[in-house]
Amino acid sequence: MERLNIDKVAKLAHVSRSVVSRVLNNHPNVSEEARTRVMAVVNEYNFKPNSVARSLATQSTFQVGVLTSRIGEESLGNGYWSLLYLGIFEECIRQGYYVRLSFFSTSMPKELHDLILNEDHLDGIICLNEEVTEFAVQKFDDHRIPVVMVGHNPNYPEICSVDVDNYSGAYKAVKHLTDLGHKYIGGIFGDQNVEETENRKNGYRSALNDSGISFNNQFTVIADYSQHSGYQTMNHFLDHFPEMTAVFCASDTLAMGALLALYERGIEVPARFSVVGFDGLPISKYMIPPLTTIEQPVYGKGAKAAELLISCMRGEDLKKNQINLEPQLLIRKSCAPPYN
């Protein structure tokens, strides 16, 4: 069976191509009779209008681009990104949009940048981190196509964004530790020069403060979100601050590294040391011991970002465009009162 086009359908239904188009797009001004004739043909031949031609005519592709940094394999492999993408994908497809996932790296040739961000093929863009946001915003500074980002960036106040309440999450984590009686609590953070880190650090600080514990800057390290950084930083803490009895890690991956460092030194968790993570990744449930962590709605962040983007694409003017989702403390087995 030949693949047919709108003209052939029109012929078969004894109408003009415009009528077919109207029927397919639910436009008014088409007689009930014509509609049924057209639909009969459409169903019989399972006709689907060619979406490329439609894109050319309407100047919109119904495709959303998702952009993230070409991070290392280790960071990529932690489940956070897949879950975020899944949230985006499912919301988009539900609303009839395709989604194209691209990894971006400043070191790739310019042609690839242009290819990835090819505006003819994209109706909107979701940026998953700051580096990429900067790049996309700069390229689309004339607002030709809408951009939304996951995570807030104070440099781009006019851009819609979704994030978890980082302050609140960190606060809850550290408060849990102080409530347990810990007084010397390390903090491992993941990303320099980013509001997220600033907020998490403030949450950490406030929780300490509210428990009457003074903040010690040496107990705080900003690295990156890899397991390796968690491992390294934990070793550093253990070498220099024997009084420390607990650590707040700003990601589950960081916590995973910290747990390994503790294990290698034979320091039992949670009996002799407590650790709390951030993210609530699926794998955190199977760490040893199962990680107490701050669960954030990763999937939900993605879905919400997609929802915002599609609203923007439809031309709706969003007033409340910086959305914060609330994280929850998820208690498992990696925390206990301090030893002694």
Place this chain on the structure above:
Amino acid sequence: MERLNIDKVAKLAHVSRSVVSRVLNNHPNVSEEARTRVMAVVNEYNFKPNSVARSLATQSTFQVGVLTSRIGEESLGNGYWSLLYLGIFEECIRQGYYVRLSFFSTSMPKELHDLILNEDHLDGIICLNEEVTEFAVQKFDDHRIPVVMVGHNPNYPEICSVDVDNYSGAYKAVKHLTDLGHKYIGGIFGDQNVEETENRKNGYRSALNDSGISFNNQFTVIADYSQHSGYQTMNHFLDHFPEMTAVFCASDTLAMGALLALYERGIEVPARFSVVGFDGLPISKYMIPPLTTIEQPVYGKGAKAAELLISCMRGEDLKKNQINLEPQLLIRKSCAPPYN
């Protein structure tokens, strides 16, 4: 600055639109002089031809679809899928193809299936697992667009596929255990009714055999590739076969679950029990203890699949279309000779 099209470029360069098209597509038969004039304009205005229009004219979109099952969040989060996708993406983009990643579920409405697999928008498809392959192959049984899959499926011998040598991987893993002196070795596998499992099981069996150990069917369980299954199955083994001293897990996630079960019972790894995984995921390095595993080139599988697909799309006739990549034993800290 207005966005320009090929006609405007032609006007500015004082040539016809066909000349512009020819220089943009590196076609022959264009004078050096015309070429430089065109390129001058192209560069000055940074002109990029509209790819949607090009798609319509050439009947090809330069887009590749990647299809995978809408698996649970836990399975999604293990890093395997992200890595595989990264391999596909980077090879595609290098060759100038976009890639669209979609999750497929048999339970979603038919409109979504049609949307996801919309052939007008796709020049080729890479299937990441069997369920999805079946669906795609059935939809494109007339070979309108090429399909390649990751993992071999004997039901579709004519389709190009890439996989790791599952037999060899399992063999190496279990041989490592028998070489260490283990005699009672469990096997946890991940996917019923799939050639992959068959092959891994055969590898496990052969290694046992080559070491003069008889195969015990009770020591073998086929579940799914989740941490939870590893956890559950390990508990089952521990409850029923106290003589068992080691286990081969057909994925790192399975091993992660097994490790947790062992930990909860206070059975030290590797002192009292050895475990080896399969995959070599980035997270396996940070398990407790760091996992000895069979490292397969996940990224490479993706890249190779993309390479095959693009060859097919270019019309090359591939003879050697079932490719096997060789996995390696990666020794870390989860194995030791049996206790006593």
Place this chain on the structure above:
DNA sequence: TTGTAAGCGTTATCAC
């Protein structure tokens, strides 16, 4: 070597 003109398969405008 170059230019003209005919597609590609839609949507959208505007007479009828």
Place this chain on the structure above:
DNA sequence: GTGATAACGCTTACAA
């Protein structure tokens, strides 16, 4: 309510 017809922006015979 309907149907020509003109876009949309490109590629590609074919003629010059």
